Amino acid sequence: MEIRKGIAVSPGYAVGDAFLLDAEEVRVPRRQVRPEEVEGEVGRFRAARDACVAELTESIRSMQKKAGGVAEGIINAHVAMLLDPVMAKEIEEFIRRGKANAEYAVASSYRRKTKKLLVNANPRIEEFARNIIDTERQILHQLLGKKEETLSTLTRGVIVIAHDISPTQAALLDPKKVLALATDVGGKTSHTALLARERGIPAVVGLESITADVTGGDTVIVDGSTGQVMINPDDETLKIYQTLGKNFRSSQAESQSKYRSLPAETKDGVAVRVLANIEKPEEIPAMIDAGGKGIGLYRTEYLFFGKHGEFPSEAEHYDAYLKAVSQLGGREMTIRTLDAGADKVSLSDGQHERNPFLGCRGIRLCFERGDLFRPQLRAILRVSSRGKVKIMFPMVSTIDELRQAKQVLEETMEDLRREDHPFDEHIPVGIMVEVPAAAILADRFAPEVDFLSLGTNDLVQYTMAVDRGNERVAGLYQPSNPAVLRLIRNVIAEGSKHGKTVSMCGEMAGDPVFVTLLLGMGLNEFSVVPNVIPAVKQVIRSVTMKEAKELALKVIALHDPKSIYDLLADHARRVAPDLVP
Amino acid sequence: MRFRSKVTLHTNGQSVNAKSIIEVLTLAAMPGSQLMVIAEGDDAEPAAAAIEALVKGGFGEEL
Numbered sequence: 001m002e003i004r005k006g007i008a009v010s011p012g013y014a015v016g017d018a019f020l021l022d023a024e025e026v027r028v029p030r031r032q033v034r035p036e037e038v039e040g041e042v043g044r045f046r047a048a049r050d051a052c053v054a055e056l057t058e059s060i061r062s063m064q065k066k067a068g069g070v071a072e073g074i075i076n077a078h079v080a081m082l083l084d085p086v087m088a089k090e091i092e093e094f095i096r097r098g099k100a101n102a103e104y105a106v107a108s109s110y111r112r113k114t115k116k117l118l119v120n121a122n123p124r125i126e127e128f129a130r131n132i133i134d135t136e137r138q139i140l141h142q143l144l145g146k147k148e149e150t151l152s153t154l155t156r157g158v159i160v161i162a163h164d165i166s167p168t169q170a171a172l173l174d175p176k177k178v179l180a181l182a183t184d185v186g187g188k189t190s191h192t193a194l195l196a197r198e199r200g201i202p203a204v205v206g207l208e209s210i211t212a213d214v215t216g217g218d219t220v221i222v223d224g225s226t227g228q229v230m231i232n233p234d235d236e237t238l239k240i241y242q243t244l245g246k247n248f249r250s251s252q253a254e255s256q257s258k259y260r261s262l263p264a265e266t267k268d269g270v271a272v273r274v275l276a277n278i279e280k281p282e283e284i285p286a287m288i289d290a291g292g293k294g295i296g297l298y299r300t301e302y303l304f305f306g307k308h309g310e311f312p313s314e315a316e317h318y319d320a321y322l323k324a325v326s327q328l329g330g331r332e333m334t335i336r337t338l339d340a341g342a343d344k345v346s347l348s349d350g351q352h353e354r355n356p357f358l359g360c361r362g363i364r365l366c367f368e369r370g371d372l373f374r375p376q377l378r379a380i381l382r383v384s385s386r387g388k389v390k391i392m393f394p395m396v397s398t399i400d401e402l403r404q405a406k407q408v409l410e411e412t413m414e415d416l417r418r419e420d421h422p423f424d425e426h427i428p429v430g431i432m433v434e435v436p437a438a439a440i441l442a443d444r445f446a447p448e449v450d451f452l453s454l455g456t457n458d459l460v461q462y463t464m465a466v467d468r469g470n471e472r473v474a475g476l477y478q479p480s481n482p483a484v485l486r487l488i489r490n491v492i493a494e495g496s497k498h499g500k501t502v503s504m505c506g507e508m509a510g511d512p513v514f515v516t517l518l519l520g521m522g523l524n525e526f527s528v529v530p531n532v533i534p535a536v537k538q539v540i541r542s543v544t545m546k547e548a549k550e551l552a553l554k555v556i557a558l559h560d561p562k563s564i565y566d567l568l569a570d571h572a573r574r575v576a577p578d579l580v581p
Numbered sequence: 582m583r584f585r586s587k588v589t590l591h592t593n594g595q596s597v598n599a600k601s602i603i604e605v606l607t608l609a610a611m612p613g614s615q616l617m618v619i620a621e622g623d624d625a626e627p628a629a630a631a632i633e634a635l636v637k638g639g640f641g642e643e644l
Contacts, residue, residue, distance in 0.1 A: 077602070080602045086603065086604050087603050113604075122611065125609045310611055310612065312612065316612055
């Protein structure tokens with residue numbers, strides 16, 4: 001058994017046969033054609049192009065129902081590229097003037113367009129180029145009569161292994177056929193990650209050499225929760241993951257439909273709120289579909305992502321937020337201000353930090369870069385007149401930082417009042433509690449905020465002083481460590497004491513193993529990726545508040561993370577056997 | 582084609598046919614780039630206005 005570690009971008013487990021998506025360059029034949037053959041080649045090009053358009057149009061129709069707007073948008077753009085009049089003219093001229101075969105004319109004409117773009121370091125522009133190359137490949141495959149092995153022709157469930165997934169391929173991902181995804185490249189905000197999460201397909205990206213490590217037909221396990229990919233696993237591992245995978249899929253399907261419309265309340269009638277974490281407004285339909293109460297964490301980094309030297313204007317922020325608010329139908333939305341630095345977006349300001357996790361990130365960077373912070377605040381405030389919007393500051397470690405952030409916010413409000421821009425004068429203001437210093441001083445922070453939101457991914461890392469991406473120490477990343485649990489309990493208790501909402505937006509909130517414990521500690525709000533909303537509701541609906549409180553008391557008495565985890569997993573297995581193996 | 586006019590987009594010393602999505606992509610224009618629209622023909626004004634509206638509206642998506 002070989003184990004590879006990548007970036008987990010979409011949770012879940014899957015076991016299956018590897019399907020290597022063809023990533024090879026198409027070999028383009030070049031030949032001179034006789035003058036009388038020229039019009040025939042032009043005809044071949046047109047027929048190939050039209051066949052591609054017909055295929056894509058058909059795929060839009062066949063997925064109309066299940067796919068969201070993202071996929072359809074991508075495919076429509078591809079159809080427009082295939083039908084591009086300038087490209088067609090250039091290709092046809094190339095055939096006629098150069099007496100070239102259609103394949104060579106297509107490849108040369110497209111390459112001329114993409115060459116310029118590929119030297120550009122901006123990832124967004126690279127994405128443009130990839131889209132154009134994708135179009136070219138489709139036409140070439142059609143011309144060469146090679147049926148590209150596409151995701152749309154899969155007949156059974158497989159694990160898709162690819163260097164990268166092109167935007168068209170990603171748009172065609174069908175959760176019934178694609179059990180999981182593993183790719184060489186990509187990050188948390190790539191289109192692959194976004195679409196995989198949206199469809200509930202477990203995915204691990206950034207594996208660097210997975211296409212070389214895996215041969216088609218190998219048995220592969222993808223653990224989209226830890227980022228591990230296991231190749232030709234031993235029987236024991238295989239068994240464990242087969243159960244995990246089966247449970248994951250069936251519980252996903254079952255709970256999706258069953259718990260979608262049911263309220264998140266315990267058996268004894270205590271209601272809590274389950275919201276969604278999103279990266280982009282496109283994920284909102286999935287949240288609504290899963291029965292979420294709104295957005296508990298809207299990460300805004302993507303607005304800054306991939307922009308070298310240019311940052312989003314107030315109008316760009318505003319448009320994105322308005323787009324989100326307008327889809328929410330009165331549900332609430334918590335917008336987190338820029339949390340760049342560390343593992344998130346780098347602003348490439350040329351300042352190298354030796355220790356970025358302890359460096360200028362989150363609110364620290366917001367203060368340093370008022371030119372980025374203020375337009376974002378203005379936009380958030382302005383959109384607060386259009387819906388239920390809350391504002392959240394990331395990585396706050398001192399009371400002073402909170403006060404300073406509120407001061408900047410107050411100044412921004414003053415500007416807007418002067419300019420007669422409407423906004424919500426009582427917009428709720430909160431902080432992410434992800435630095436131990438803030439968790440310990442929750443009693444001091446609580447009176448000065450409207451809500452506290454536990455960012456457990458970072459809180460665990462900072463409390464345990466461990467980078468969970470470093471496999472040599474990743475074992476110390478222990479959400480069930482008593483030190484972490486005490487901090488969480490303290491934040492929830494102090495928040496409640498001061499009558500403030502306490503929310504959790506870390507991965508822990510979406511882990512069925514921890515849900516009951518968090519309930520018992522008094523957590524009011526769970527904010528999780530859209531597709532796990534039903535699972536969280538399922539656990540909540542399977543327990544009583546009394547039972548949850550008892551569990552929390554038992555846990556507090558225990559000393560080591562493993563026995564705590566085992567106790568919680570046992571309990572979760574009893575109340576929701578289909579969610580926990 | 583919705584407009585009969587010849588429409589070109591200009592930025593960074595490059596100009597392309599605005600009716601070609603691929604040409605427009607090769608401009609590599611990013612949010613914040615300055616674009617100039619030149620439309621020539623009997624429906625030039627509405628054509629240019631339509632492009633301006635499209636760009637200002639973020640092409641109907643978030644930026």
